[in-house]
Amino acid sequence: MTYTLPALLYGPKMISRKKGLFLLFLAFSTGTLLLRQSAHLSWFPKSPSFSCGPLLTSSRPKHTAVAFLKTHKTASTTVQNLLFRFAERHNVTVALPHHACDHQFCYPRNFSARFVHPYTLPPRVIASHLRFNHEELHRLMPNDTVYITILREPVAMFESLFSYYNQYCPAFKRVPNGSMEAFLDNPYHYYRPHEKFAMYAHNTLVYDLGGDPEHNPEDPSYLPRFIRQVEGIFSLVMLAEYFDESLVLLRHLLAWDLEDILYVKLNMRSPESKLNITSARVAAQIRVWNALDAGLYDHFNATFWRKLSQVGQDCVRKEVEALHQACDRLAHHCFGGQPQLRPATQIKNKELRPWQPSAKVDIVGYDLPGSGPPSDELCLKLVMPEVQYSRYLLRKQSMKNRRRSAAHRSIPPRGLLRPPRHPIPKVA
Numbered sequence: 001m002t003y004t005l006p007a008l009l010y011g012p013k014m015i016s017r018k019k020g021l022f023l024l025f026l027a028f029s030t031g032t033l034l035l036r037q038s039a040h041l042s043w044f045p046k047s048p049s050f051s052c053g054p055l056l057t058s059s060r061p062k063h064t065a066v067a068f069l070k071t072h073k074t075a076s077t078t079v080q081n082l083l084f085r086f087a088e089r090h091n092v093t094v095a096l097p098h099h100a101c102d103h104q105f106c107y108p109r110n111f112s113a114r115f116v117h118p119y120t121l122p123p124r125v126i127a128s129h130l131r132f133n134h135e136e137l138h139r140l141m142p143n144d145t146v147y148i149t150i151l152r153e154p155v156a157m158f159e160s161l162f163s164y165y166n167q168y169c170p171a172f173k174r175v176p177n178g179s180m181e182a183f184l185d186n187p188y189h190y191y192r193p194h195e196k197f198a199m200y201a202h203n204t205l206v207y208d209l210g211g212d213p214e215h216n217p218e219d220p221s222y223l224p225r226f227i228r229q230v231e232g233i234f235s236l237v238m239l240a241e242y243f244d245e246s247l248v249l250l251r252h253l254l255a256w257d258l259e260d261i262l263y264v265k266l267n268m269r270s271p272e273s274k275l276n277i278t279s280a281r282v283a284a285q286i287r288v289w290n291a292l293d294a295g296l297y298d299h300f301n302a303t304f305w306r307k308l309s310q311v312g313q314d315c316v317r318k319e320v321e322a323l324h325q326a327c328d329r330l331a332h333h334c335f336g337g338q339p340q341l342r343p344a345t346q347i348k349n350k351e352l353r354p355w356q357p358s359a360k361v362d363i364v365g366y367d368l369p370g371s372g373p374p375s376d377e378l379c380l381k382l383v384m385p386e387v388q389y390s391r392y393l394l395r396k397q398s399m400k401n402r403r404r405s406a407a408h409r410s411i412p413p414r415g416l417l418r419p420p421r422h423p424i425p426k427v428a
């Protein structure tokens with residue numbers, strides 16, 4: 001019996017849920033093969049007209065070893081999705097968390113190579129949440145790994161953290177009426193440095209990057225030293241405010257194609273869930289409270305603009321324009337226009353419903369048009385939320401790994417890890 005891809009994805013209702021998931025997985029794998037064989041997709045321009053001088057990338061091979069430090073509330077889910085899709089298309093292994101670590105690498109603990117699922121070794125891409133620990137990543141990743149991350153302007157970022165984690169972070173829960181103003185008027189009244197989830201309330205960027213969020217901001221030597229460390233490791237620090245420009249820099253750094261940086265924005269809140277900071281006083285308080293993050297951001301914002309001018313403002317402008325057009329074409333191809341953001345409860349396909357941090361925040365997502373099948377696998381992946389995509393990749397890579405080890409009787413490639421304590425997830 002043969003099934004078409006759509007039939008597999010949205011097949012007869014009688015397919016049980018478990019069986020359905022397995023078929024979904026099979027369909028994905030088949031789809032991936034099909035995609036690899038079609039050199040060009042119809043919506044993609046045949047000859048992109050870039051003329052960015054010395055940075056024209058076609059002469060270099062694409063770089064495929066990337067460690068992305070996924071920071072919190074910084075558009076990093078969109079970057080992760082793009083890296084997952086890149087890895088699949090280029091057949092490179094993505095490091096994924098061990099089951100015991102959830103879909104993050106046991107964040108907020110310091111990253112350890114032990115947190116990596118053995119069936120995702122040796123990886124060339126890593127892009128899930130972790131607290132940065134260079135030594136352990138260095139042990140895990142190939143020696144040609146390029147390190148990248150993304151930062152966000154601290155005022156907008158704090159507002160986002162405050163609303164997203166209002167039910168998780170005790171510092172935020174203690175505040176009467178959930179008032180951010182009340183919190184900022186006297187943060188130490190609510191905040192306890194070493195309690196659970198404290199890192200979402202104070203200098204979260206510095207924490208994620210492995211620094212000390214509690215360090216006295218008056219110490220003139222700490223931040224410059226920390227920044228030098230970050231600069232010594234990360235080849236590119238992207239900025240959420242200049243997302244498309246960041247992707248253009250990424251493309252140049254890694255010698256990727258325009259096709260490799262296409263995206264749809266993921267893991268966003270509904271407008272009603274946002275606090276809309278309009279007061280200069282509140283903004284200033286946020287910067288004072290997160291002084292280390294603010295200093296970090298300002299530094300990397302300055303270097304970002306220097307990098308842009310090295311590539312050439314005109315070149316960047318042209319590429320950003322080309323990126324918009326290609327994203328629009330892709331959106332048209334997948335959704336018949338710009339995709340409609342919906343609350344999770346209105347998304348028919350469960351695999352596309354984003355995780356909701358609490359009843360007080362709406363994380364919106366996308367559905368594919370109509371009740372029919374998606375036109376192709378790419379469209380589905382493009383809007384697949386983090387948790388589902390991570391789970392899917394783990395199943396896919398586990399199967400590949402099992403096939404490989406059955407053929408060669410050799411597991412795992414590096415003596416880094418103990419054998420898995422948990423059974424491999426069943427797919428059927």
Ligand SMILES: *[C@@H]1O[C@H](CO)[C@@H](O)[C@H](O)[C@H]1NC(C)=O
Binds near residue numbers: 036091
């Ligand atoms: C993907 O990589 C595996 C080895 O990791 C190799 O056996 C396989 O042929 C590759 N497939 C493609 C399509 O490149």
Ligand SMILES: *[C@@H]1O[C@H](CO)[C@@H](O)[C@H](O)[C@H]1NC(C)=O
Binds near residue numbers: 210212
């Ligand atoms: C985690 O890393 C930080 C920063 O490097 C360090 O100060 C701290 O001691 C580490 N924690 C543990 C439990 O190893």
Ligand SMILES: *[C@@H]1O[C@H](CO)[C@@H](O)[C@H](O)[C@H]1NC(C)=O
Binds near residue numbers: 144
């Ligand atoms: C990277 O590792 C390979 C072998 O694993 C080695 O041949 C190569 O010299 C290393 N390169 C650098 C820059 O250390």
Ligand SMILES: *[C@@H]1O[C@H](CO)[C@@H](O)[C@H](O)[C@H]1NC(C)=O
Binds near residue numbers: 177
């Ligand atoms: C909380 O809200 C109530 C009613 O809206 C108000 O009376 C009270 O003063 C508020 N408390 C604080 C600390 O803002």
Ligand SMILES: *[C@@H]1O[C@H](CO)[C@@H](O)[C@H](O)[C@H]1NC(C)=O
Binds near residue numbers: 271
């Ligand atoms: C914030 O602004 C958006 C649009 O500007 C609006 O839709 C939303 O309701 C506002 N949020 C709050 C909490 O007022």
Ligand SMILES: *[C@@H]1O[C@H](CO)[C@@H](O)[C@H](O)[C@H]1NC(C)=O
Binds near residue numbers: 301
């Ligand atoms: C980043 O730096 C540029 C150039 O100095 C400046 O115009 C811009 O306002 C800064 N952006 C933010 C969000 O601070």
